[in-house]
Structure formats: structure tokens, C-alpha cells
Amino acid sequence: MAVSASRVHETRVVARIEATAGVVVLRMQAPELAAIARPGQFVMAIPPGEASAAVALGLYDADAESVSLLFFVAGKRTKVLAALRPGEPLVLLGPLGNGFDLRDAPKDVAIVAGGVGIASVLLAALELLRAGARVRLFYGARTARLLVERERFASAGCEIVLATDDGTAGLRGFVTDALASAHMPALILACGPTPMLRATATIAASANVPAQLALEETFACGVGGCWGCVVPLVQESAQAPHFPKTRDGIVRARICAEGPVFSASELRW
Amino acid sequence: MVRPPVDLSVNVGGLALRYPTLMGSGCYGTGAEFAPFADLSRIGAIVLKSATLAPRLGNAMPRLVHTPAGLLNAIGLQNPGIDWLVEHEIAALGGMPCPIVGSAAGFSVDEYAQVCGRLDASPEISAIELNISCPNVASEGETFACDANLTASVVRAARAATRKPLIVKLSPNVTDIAAIAREAERAGADALAVVNTVRGMAIDVERWEPRLGNVAGGLSGPAIRPIAVLAVYEVARAVRIPIVGQGGIANASDALEFILAGASAVGIGTANFLDPRVPERIAVELAEYLASRNLRAISEIVGRANAGFATPEQREGDAG
Ligand SMILES: Cc1cc2nc3c(=O)[nH]c(=O)nc-3n(C[C@H](O)[C@H](O)[C@H](O)COP(=O)(O)O)c2cc1C
Ligand code: FES
Numbered sequence: 001m002a003v004s005a006s007r008v009h010e011t012r013v014v015a016r017i018e019a020t021a022g023v024v025v026l027r028m029q030a031p032e033l034a035a036i037a038r039p040g041q042f043v044m045a046i047p048p049g050e051a052s053a054a055v056a057l058g059l060y061d062a063d064a065e066s067v068s069l070l071f072f073v074a075g076k077r078t079k080v081l082a083a084l085r086p087g088e089p090l091v092l093l094g095p096l097g098n099g100f101d102l103r104d105a106p107k108d109v110a111i112v113a114g115g116v117g118i119a120s121v122l123l124a125a126l127e128l129l130r131a132g133a134r135v136r137l138f139y140g141a142r143t144a145r146l147l148v149e150r151e152r153f154a155s156a157g158c159e160i161v162l163a164t165d166d167g168t169a170g171l172r173g174f175v176t177d178a179l180a181s182a183h184m185p186a187l188i189l190a191c192g193p194t195p196m197l198r199a200t201a202t203i204a205a206s207a208n209v210p211a212q213l214a215l216e217e218t219f220a221c222g223v224g225g226c227w228g229c230v231v232p233l234v235q236e237s238a239q240a241p242h243f244p245k246t247r248d249g250i251v252r253a254r255i256c257a258e259g260p261v262f263s264a265s266e267l268r269w
Numbered sequence: 270m271v272r273p274p275v276d277l278s279v280n281v282g283g284l285a286l287r288y289p290t291l292m293g294s295g296c297y298g299t300g301a302e303f304a305p306f307a308d309l310s311r312i313g314a315i316v317l318k319s320a321t322l323a324p325r326l327g328n329a330m331p332r333l334v335h336t337p338a339g340l341l342n343a344i345g346l347q348n349p350g351i352d353w354l355v356e357h358e359i360a361a362l363g364g365m366p367c368p369i370v371g372s373a374a375g376f377s378v379d380e381y382a383q384v385c386g387r388l389d390a391s392p393e394i395s396a397i398e399l400n401i402s403c404p405n406v407a408s409e410g411e412t413f414a415c416d417a418n419l420t421a422s423v424v425r426a427a428r429a430a431t432r433k434p435l436i437v438k439l440s441p442n443v444t445d446i447a448a449i450a451r452e453a454e455r456a457g458a459d460a461l462a463v464v465n466t467v468r469g470m471a472i473d474v475e476r477w478e479p480r481l482g483n484v485a486g487g488l489s490g491p492a493i494r495p496i497a498v499l500a501v502y503e504v505a506r507a508v509r510i511p512i513v514g515q516g517g518i519a520n521a522s523d524a525l526e527f528i529l530a531g532a533s534a535v536g537i538g539t540a541n542f543l544d545p546r547v548p549e550r551i552a553v554e555l556a557e558y559l560a561s562r563n564l565r566a567i568s569e570i571v572g573r574a575n576a577g578f579a580t581p582e583q584r585e586g587d588a589g
Binding site: 006007008046050051052053054075076077091093217218219220221222223224225226227228229230231242243244246252257 | 295296297298302303305306318324326327330331332333334335337338339340342344347349350353357490491519539540541542543544545546
């Protein structure tokens with residue numbers, strides 16, 4: 001008999017919600033995955049059919065029996081995933097990546113999410129709220145329609161500050177502008193497009209607040225095997241202890257393996 | 270009816286494998302990355318990511334672009350250099366449940382020879398693949414595999430540096446791959462890997478710029494399979510040494526195309542990014558395919574769609 005590979009989960013879709021046109025939340029029966037998944041980790045979802053690569057998706061939500069994935073339909077592979085219906089099988093590899101480090105987290109945390117970045121921060125918010133922290137969600141998107149799942153965060157107890165490019169909800173402009181003018185938290189977590197993460201890092205640095213950034217990148221393997229997803233880190237980074245010394249003091253770490261969450265102060269991008 | 274077990278084992282130029290599947294260089298890490306997702310005792314071998322003499326930072330990001338039937342990559346041989354790899358990574362691979370093949374890359378004949386020498390001295394390494402066909406390094410990366418004379422000199426130097434089975438990996442980006450294959454064989458290669466990635470690029474039509482940091486990349490996956498099958502077919506007619514066919518193999522039927530064209534074993538790279546269980550599944554399905562035709566061994570069908578191909582048995586005058 002073949003030894004069953006321990007991090008391959010043969011799940012079944014139990015619910016499918018279209019949060020708005022083109023944004024899907026899939027819930028899968030996956031108790032073993034749910035039991036070990038940590039905030040900020042991700043999975044590789046294997047689209048049924050003729051795709052040539054699996055899709056990296058943040059673990060959006062979890063309970064004892066199931067995990068949820070939230071994704072924007074952007075191409076052939078996410079289209080196939082979006083077509084799945086309750087009862088259909090879906091294979092997930094994971095959980096993958098390091099996730100947010102919430103040990104000894106302070107009691108006042110800001111979470112910055114842009115677009116599909118919202119898919120990677122709910123579990124962190126829930127864990128912080130359970131620990132009694134104040135959690136403010138700074139949430140930005142192109143337009144109000146794309147600010148999906150606001151109620152989920154609000155009902156869990158997050159305070160929410162919105163921003164949209166077109167001003168249809170909240171502040172007109174960047175969500176990081178809202179963060180910059182807010183009372184500074186003791187910790188910032190962020191997930192979203194690179195310009196948003198850079199701006200978050202700048203704000204965190206000038207306020208001397210630690211920030212953990214969950215990076216988004218195109219993955220091939222998602223498990224550290226191909227070196228297609230690197231980001232420069234300082235040599236001394238605790239996340240690259242096994243990397244050889246380099247002359248310029250910078251190492252290129254794999255976002256999928258050493259990350260996807262990096263301490264803003266250690267990134268050299 | 271109980272059928273006798275089917276023999277999937279192969280010998281690739283002295284490298285004995287229980288399964289005819291080699292995990293493509295650069296696609297499978299050291300194997301340890303995939304251990305939680307695949308049964309490494311059910312694959313033939315792992316080919317390590319190509320190593321160079323000196324450390325390399327690799328190319329600028331982005332390094333990957335998904336295309337309709339494949340993947341464009343331009344990693345640029347990021348690696349910490351052979352000495353560090355031998356000491357820290359390769360030394361830890363002793364307990365792997367399948368053979369490990371080292372992969373040597375370089376920018377001069379001497380560099381290739383030195384990397385081969387280090388791999389030769391590592392007991393964890395069962396064979397050496399010579400990557401003379403990486404399309405993703407700015408200058409000389411691929412010139413070796415694109416020139417018959419350079420191929421001959423680099424293979425000769427590598428041959429002198431190791432007694433382990435030497436697999437030379439060829440490029441599809443040439444006019445006459447059979448001519449290059451002949452030179453590699455003459456210079457001492459024990460086997461050939463056919464083929465590495467096909468050069469390509471993708472352009473971002475919003476930003477009006479190339480999508481890859483390196484501009485050009487190597488295309489892999491189903492898109493290149495017909496190119497690779499033909500390359501194997503032509504090489505198989507030109508040489509007598511075994512071939513590891515690769516390029517877009519994602520299931521047993523794909524693998525069979527290569528084997529029937531003349532490959533003794535197959536390489537699987539990009540398909541691991543879809544599902545790491547693909548190589549195990551291919552082995553199971555190959556066994557079923559052979560059993561359903563009352564064939565006992567995979568070696569019986571090597572080159573059977575290639576009239577100009579002589580099996581090793583036929584070459585030795587033994588049709589058995
Ligand atoms: C991300 C990536 C990295 C690769 N790196 C290497 C490498 O370091 N050395 C090498 O010889 N081939 C490398 N290759 C080529 C593969 O080993 C393989 O020959 C090629 O991709 C064709 O097979 P496939 O379609 O099954 O992937 C790489 C391919 C990919 C997709
Ligand atoms: S996607 Fe392969 S190493 Fe990160």
C-alpha cells in the first residue's frame with residue numbers, strides 16, 4: 001500500500017457563496033486541515049480537469065469541521081474552482097507557509113487588508129479577538145461592491161475603517177492613508193497588493209510599530225521547491241537561519257516557504 | 270486471474286531505478302519539500318536543482334508566469350554554490366527513499382568539471398545530470414547545448430571528473446538536436462535528458478512590459494510536449510545510450526508517448542505543481558497499461574513507435 005501523504009486533504013465542498021459577482025467563498029469539509037491550520041497560512045487547491053498548476057489560496061475561515069477559501073475569479077484556474085458545487089470533491093495541499101506570529105500579541109492591533117488580501121486575515125482577527133484584543137480592520141478595495149465579507153468581521157467584533165478608490169464606501173483613496181491618520185496600534189498585520197504593503201511598512205517604521213506583512217506572489221509549487229517566489233531579506237532575519245552568508249548581507253527567501261508572512265523590518269525590497 | 274507483477278524498473282546509463290520516473294531538476298527542491306504530499310518511495314529518482322560553483326542570487330522577480338498550457342520560468346539558477354549545498358543540503362539526503370541525482374550547471378568547462386567533481390565525491394549522489402541547457406541565464410547559459418563542439422568539450426571534462434552515471438540534459442532550442450546528442454554520446458555521456466525548457470516570453474499588455482524580470486524564460490508543461498516527443502524520437506535514432514524523456518508529462522499516456530518514441534525513463538517537472546501525486550499515479554497506470562497488454566516490463570516497449578530505434582537488447586543481438 002502507498003503511504004498516504006500526510007498533508008494531502010481530499011475534501012468535499014459543503015457550501016458555496018458568491019460574495020459578489022466574481023468573488024467566491026467555498027467551504028469544504030476538512031476536519032484534519034481545520035485542526036492544524038493557523039492564521040495567515042495558505043493551501044494549494046488542485047483544480048479538477050486539465051489545469052497545469054494548482055492555485056494558492058489563503059485559508060479564509062475555519063471551524064472544527066471545515067475550512068473556507070475566499071478568492072477572486074481571475075483566470076482559467078480560479079474559474080474552474082468557482083464552478084464547484086456542494087458535494088463535489090476538491091483536493092487541498094496544506095496548510096502551507098508560516099502564518100502570522102500571534103504569540104504574546106498586544107491588545108491593540110490594526111489589520112490592513114486590500115482586495116483579495118481579506119482572504120488571509122480573518123483567522124488572525126478571530127484569534128486576537130478571542131484573546132481580548134481590540135482589532136481594527138482597515139479595508140480597502142477599488143469600489144464598495146468589492147469590499148466583501150464586512151459583516152463577518154463586524155459581527156466578530158472588529159472595528160472597521162473602509163477606503164475605496166472611487167469613494168463609493170469610506171475614505172476615497174488608499175486604505176493606508178486611513179491607517180496613517182489613525183491612532184497607532186501596538187501591532188500591524190497586513191495582506192494585500194505590494195504597494196499597499198510597502199505603504200504599510202513605511203507607516204509602521206515611522207511610528208515604530210512592528211508590522212507583519214503577508215506577501216502575495218505568483219507561485220508554481222507553493223511548497224518551497226522551485227525558487228520562483230523570492231523576496232530579499234536581511235541576512236540576520238530569523239526567517240532565513242539556514243541560508244548561507246552573502247557578501248551584500250541580503251538573502252532571497254521563498255515567499256511560500258519562509259513566508260508568506262514577513263516582519264516589515266526584515267524585508268529589503 | 271492473478272497476473273505476475275509488472276516490472277517498471279529501468280537502468281538509465283548505470284543508474285538503477287525501481288520506477289521509470291525522475292523528478293525534473295528545479296521542480297522538486299531536494300525532495301524533502303514534497304515529502305508531505307507524495308510518497309517518495311514510489312518515484313524513480315529526484316534530480317536536484319542545478320548547482321553552480323559560486324553562489325548565485327538568481328534573476329529579478331517576477332520569475333514565473335502561468336500560461337494557457339504551461340509555465341514560463343526564469344529562476345536564473347539561484348543557489349548557494351556547490352560547496353554549501355554539499356555540506357548542508359546534500360549531506361542531509363542520505364535517508365531518502367529513492368536515488369538522488371545531482372545537477373551541475375556552470376559558465377565554463379572548468380566550472381562544470383569542478384561541480385561534477387564535488388557531486389562525485391558526495392556519497393548521497395547516485396548520478397550526475399549535466400545541465401548545459403538552462404535558457405535563463407543571461408549570457409552563456411545555453412550556448413553549451415546549442416553548439417556541438419562546446420557540448421563535446423564540456424561533456425568530456427565532466428566525464429573526466431566523475432565515474433558516476435552521467436546524464437547530459439539537452440536543449441530543444443537548436444536546429445539539429447540529434448547532432449548535439451551524438452557529440453554528447455561520443456564525449457562520454459551515459460544517458461541523455463531530452464529536453465529542457467523551450468525559450469519563450471510573455472508581455473503585460475496593461476503595463477507594456479515583459480512579464481518576467483529576465484524578459485525571456487523557459488516554457489514547460491503540456492504546451493511543449495509535442496516538441497519534446499519529436500526531440501526524443503530524433504535523438505533515439507541518433508544515439509545508443511538511454512534517454513530520459515521530458516516536457517509536459519502529466520499522465521501515463523503522456524509518458525507512454527515518450528517511451529514509445531525511445532525514452533527509457535521519463536522526467537516529470539511542472540506536473541508536480543498541479544498535483545504532487547502525479548508521478549505515483551503515472552507508475553500505477555503504466556503498470557496497468559502493460560498488464561492489460563500482457564507485457565511484463567516497461568523496457569519491452571521502449572522505442573516501439575520509432576522504426577529507426579534499436580532497443581538495447583536488440584543492439585546486443587539478444588531479442589529477449
Ligand atoms: C520552475 C522550473 C525550474 C527549473 N529549473 C531547472 C534547473 O535548475 N535545471 C534544469 O536542468 N532544469 C530545470 N528546469 C527544467 C525541468 O527540469 C524540465 O526539464 C522541464 O521543465 C520540462 O519538463 P516539464 O514540462 O515536465 O516541466 C526547470 C523547470 C521549471 C518549470
Ligand atoms: S512557489 Fe515554488 S518555491 Fe515558492
